[in-house]
Amino acid sequence: MQDRPTAAELLDALAGFFRERAQHARDRWERFQFLVAANSLAILKREAELEEDAILAEWERLDSLLGPEPLPLRHRDRVARLRERNAELCEAIRAGSFDGEREGELKRHLYLTVRDKVRIASPDELGEEETSG
């Protein structure tokens, strides 16, 4: 394992550096570029902290929607396989497999998955009702 700082701590330090640079930018364009960069680092920091749990939860819900499947050992295999399973889910939605009584379960899955993405990518976009639970 790596020594401190953790990935999140290092990304945090970098984001702070870019925010500082934004404050002393030469013009509006440069200020905006530094703020976007700081924001991207903040996304990566949240991803380092939250992504593992989000992937496990998404995997479990897909087990229920598409049929169970053993979870790959490695992170990169999990992500690659999740992508394929999402493509399978899309196919099933298009084919009408979730039009009837299973639509409720699908909708709950869509909400939780999108909410977990937004928690990482743009948490300010979550309404108050969506930040808890």
Next chain:
Amino acid sequence: MPEETRRVVPIAVRRALGADAECGEPRLLAGGAMHDSWAVTARCGGRDEDLVVRVSPAGRADHEKTQREFVVLRAAREHGVACPRPIAWGVCESGEDFLVMTRMPGDTNPRQLVASPEYARAREAIVPQLAENLARIHAIPLAAIAEAPNMRAPAPGEDPLVALRRQTEAEYRQLMLDPHPAIEWAFRWLDRQLAAMPAPKSEPCVVHGDFRIGNIMYDGEGLTAILDWEGTHLGAPEEDIAWFCTRVWRFSRPDLPAGGLASRDAWVAAYERASGRTVDRARLLAWEVLQNIRWAVITFMQARAHLDGHTVSHELAAIGRRTAETELEILRLTGVVEEARRAG
């Protein structure tokens, strides 16, 4: 790139105003990934004219699009829409094309308009002004734009919502970087709504095609001009009304769906008053869902421009991570968020 288009400005000014027109120093205006817009003052017949010259670089020029925008702007202006008066369009020998128009007074920064205390009065005034102008755009007689080349339109008798839904799905399948179950489900939801809705009664009308708060000019009193007519085509009024409400164009006021300025109800009521039309709320909701899907497609189109190496930009790359918030908005509009929350 701007230096290449600066050269075109005096050529365009002389073509617009005559060979004896004197062209001042061009100043690059903010905005536009596709074009450069130059502010310039020209002297002609003893008078100063404040102009904007928009130049599309040779590789990206689209002459028909520029001509179409010219014709529609002219018609809009004749029918009382607050917009620049187009003076000339043309093609340079070196391949660039240009559009010369009058420079309108006012500011374009939408963040300042939705948030700044000094614009409180403008915020009040601008919602009915926007509704009136949008109603005028939608009432432009088709004969007035007959010269506009390649005016995209739904097939005869086809519902414009169905036409744009089909086009959006084709773009989605072609451009997506990852599978998006939420968007896949939203297309399905849209089809169910469409099946349950009566076909629209009205004929296609002129739509602006990119009617949002970032494409207008304003001053302390309210609206001064509607800009950026590149996306103009024939369609349904709801297309513009709904695009104005999409989440991404609310800036710091997501609680005010209509451009960060007003509630959805106040906006639609203002449009109904101005146009004398009745807007079917169920149909408008379907339009708003579709317009958010379109924005989601644009987010991965932007990320793709970076990932493909077409335009290297960390800013474009980061927009790819904005697909998720757009999906969340789609799930809010379709009641999925509310349902999940009630289920706990």
